[in-house]
Every structure is written in C-alpha cells, then in structure tokens.
Amino acid sequence: MDFLTSPQFWVALGQIIIIDILLGGDNAVVIALACRKLPPAQRTKGIIWGTAGAIVLRVVLIMFAMTLLNVPFLKLVGALLLVWIGVKLIAPDEDGHGDIQGSDKLLAAIKTIIVADLVMSVDNVIAIAGAAQNAGEHSTLLVVMGLLISIPIIVWGSQLVIKLMARFPIIITLGGMLLGWIAGGMLVSDPALADPANMAWMPKLSQSATFHYAAAVAGALLVLAIGKVLASRHKPADEEASA
Secondary structure, eight states: OGGGGOHHHHHHHHHHHHHHHHHOHHHHHHHHHHHTTSOHHHHHHHHHHHHHHHHHHHHHHHHHHHHHTTSTTHHHHHHHHHHHHHHHHHSOOOOOOTTOOOOSSHHHHHHHHHHHHHHHOHHHHHHHHHHHGGGGGGHHHHHHHHHHHHHHHHHHSHHHHHHHHHHOTHHHHHHHHHHHHHHHHHHHTOHHHHOTTSOTTSOOOOOOHHHHHHHHHHHHHHHHHHHHHHHHHHHHHHHHHHO
16 A cells, blocks of 8 residues: 555546646536436436446556557657647647437436547546556556546536636646656657667657656657747637637
8 A cells, every 4th residue: 555655646646637637628518418307316327337437448448448559659749749739738629529428218328428428538548557657566456546546636617617617728738748758758668769679770769757757758849839929820710700
C-alpha cells in the first residue's frame, strides 16, 4: 500500500479524472438519449446497467491500449492523436447526437449505451492509457479508480460540469493543454526513441526527468497554440453567420 503515499500516483489519478470529465461529457448525452423512451421505472436501471457495462468495456480497452503502447512507434501515433484531441477541446467542431436511437426496451437501451460508448471512447482510451502508463503494476487500479470516481460525476452531475465549463472556459483550455502535456511525455518515451536495445539504428532521446518535463511543456504549449489559431479562424465565420 506504499503507492498510496506516492505523489505520482495521486497526480496520475487526478489526470485520469480530469480527462474523463472533459472527454466524457458526450457519454451523459448518449445515456440520456438511449434511455429517454424507457418507462420511468426502468430508466434508472437502464442508466446503471448501461453505465456499468460501459465502464467494464472501457477498462478492458484501456488495458489493451496500455499494452500496445509498449510496441515501438505506437506511442508516437498516440501522442499525435492526443495533440489532435487536445486541439479539438480548445477549438471544437460541431458534433451532433441525432443518430443515437432511444428504445422502450431495457436491454436494447443498455446495448445502445455500451455500443455508443465504445464508438465514442477512443479519445478517452488513448488519453487515459497515456496518463496511466508510468504507474507500473498499479496502472489497472489507477484506471478503475479514475473511472469509478468520474463516471458518476459525468452521468449525474453532467449539467453542473457543463455549466462550470461554460462559465470558466479556462477549464477547457487547461484540459486541452493537459492532453498536450501527456502527449509530449508519451512521445519521448516511445520504445523506438528511448530504449537503446530496441532498434539501435534509431536516434535515442534523453530519458532524464528534465527532458521529459521539457517535452511535456512543449506538448502543452503546442496544443494551446494550434487550438487558439484554429479558434480564431472559426470565430469570424461564426460571427458572420450570427450577423
């Protein structure tokens, strides 16, 4: 239980919770749409069982993703995806949920929640796998704790979370930068660039704490810069449309 006194463990747990809340807002919408036609007596069951199934599936996917991150070059790909996801947080595209079908059958609604969550959770899976990758033997515990804490917040506190994000946009910006931070650390720790015994022909990067910190800062600033540039380009078009 010594890991419970480790600052690294709690920092990683905090990152996972933040990632889940920032990237999981759509999950609350999916659950609401999938269960909207259920009788009131079954609606709570649909939410609970659909959410439970989604959590189990998410844990399995994250464990699989963390294993894959040990394969050379996949961390590079994952880092680029995280940068893209972080930029989308800062400069979002319009995304609708009109294709989520509600059902008046409990099992059908649960299936809809689980399948939709599977399709929509790619960004969460990559980001959480990146945040938990350095936790070693406690990575599974980190992932499970993070999901168990954040999913209820998303499902039952989604309106509060949405209002807070609308009132304090800096939360979204900092969340995007957090993903860039994780991406920077993930990229420089890719086995192809970090392990001297792996692909000796590849140039190797320093694995010092200072270099990792600098790469993480660079990733955060890169996401911020690209996101702000894209957001400024979208703004005039939005203002013209509303004029």
